[in-house]
Amino acid sequence: MIISFVQTKGGTGKSTLALNTAFSQTMNKKFKSIALVELDSQGTLNNWWIEREEEGRKPGKISFHHISSTQKQVFQSSIHTISAHNELIIMDIPGESTGKLHTRFACAFSDIVIIPMRTSTNDELAFAENLYPIIKTVLKVAPKKRNSFNILPAFTHPQAKIQKIVEYFEDILPNNIRCLNAAYPSRSIYENFNREGMNLKEYAQLVERNKRQALQAMRALNDIEKIAKAVNKIMEN
Ligand SMILES: Nc1ncnc2c1ncn2[C@@H]1O[C@H](COP(=O)(O)OP(=O)(O)OP(=O)(O)O)[C@@H](O)[C@H]1O
Numbered sequence: 001m002i003i004s005f006v007q008t009k010g011g012t013g014k015s016t017l018a019l020n021t022a023f024s025q026t027m028n029k030k031f032k033s034i035a036l037v038e039l040d041s042q043g044t045l046n047n048w049w050i051e052r053e054e055e056g057r058k059p060g061k062i063s064f065h066h067i068s069s070t071q072k073q074v075f076q077s078s079i080h081t082i083s084a085h086n087e088l089i090i091m092d093i094p095g096e097s098t099g100k101l102h103t104r105f106a107c108a109f110s111d112i113v114i115i116p117m118r119t120s121t122n123d124e125l126a127f128a129e130n131l132y133p134i135i136k137t138v139l140k141v142a143p144k145k146r147n148s149f150n151i152l153p154a155f156t157h158p159q160a161k162i163q164k165i166v167e168y169f170e171d172i173l174p175n176n177i178r179c180l181n182a183a184y185p186s187r188s189i190y191e192n193f194n195r196e197g198m199n200l201k202e203y204a205q206l207v208e209r210n211k212r213q214a215l216q217a218m219r220a221l222n223d224i225e226k227i228a229k230a231v232n233k234i235m236e237n
């Protein structure tokens with residue numbers, strides 16, 4: 001099973017979501033081995049993983065792989081090898097890349113593509129102009145992937161009603177794109193939990209005596225489980 005976080009627009013939470021989904025309870029209960037794969041030469045997650053190792057943090061069921069190549073053949077053969085050893089692969093795809101090569105690869109090779117997107121006219125236009133044409137091309141050759149592409153409403157207000165946002169997206173999206181029944185709220189904790197290679201759970205343990213921060217951490221952990229459960233539901237369908 002390959003799940004990718006894809007969005008041609010930069011800075012929409014792909015890397016943060018990929019690492020947190022890999023460490024989510026939901027995915028760790030379901031899969032025996034999980035590979036977190038970064039296809040980004042920027043190496044956001046690679047640097048974070050190096051820090052994790054330096055701090056001696058436990059990887060659990062998760063292995064990390066950084067593919068910095070820009071050749072489709074290298075992606076393909078690397079993913080092939082990784083999938084032979086892992087039940088679940090979670091791919092973090094870069095926002096901007098030459099010829100959108102990484103995005104094309106992820107759309108064609110993933111079982112599930114999650115597209116974090118804001119409810120903003122700019123993001124909607126960018127999706128229509130940049131990402132949707134790639135998805136349409138993939139669906140032309142692989143119509144079975146009809147249920148693979150899912151928008152995840154991102155940077156939503158923490159108190160916004162998820163149902164309302166989902167309805168909004170379902171209304172404006174073409175019928176071959178779905179909206180995940182979850183949201184990824186904007187919270188300052190997502191900007192700082194990952195220092196020293198921490199994941200959300202480790203951060204929550206670190207701040208457990210600080211009521212306000214502990215509450216933020218609990219809420220973020222809860223967001224991630226809800227997202228992972230919604231993704232899980234698609235996998236089962
Ligand atoms: N839910 C959130 N709320 C607030 N800030 C967030 C949230 N998720 C991520 N961020 C912050 O937004 C920035 C972009 O996040 P991230 O690196 O995950 O995005 P990305 O889509 O992977 O970016 P790129 O396209 O450059 O790879 C980071 O500074 C991150 O800390």
Ligand SMILES: [Mg+2]
Nearest residue numbers: 014015044094
């Ligand atoms: Mg990223």
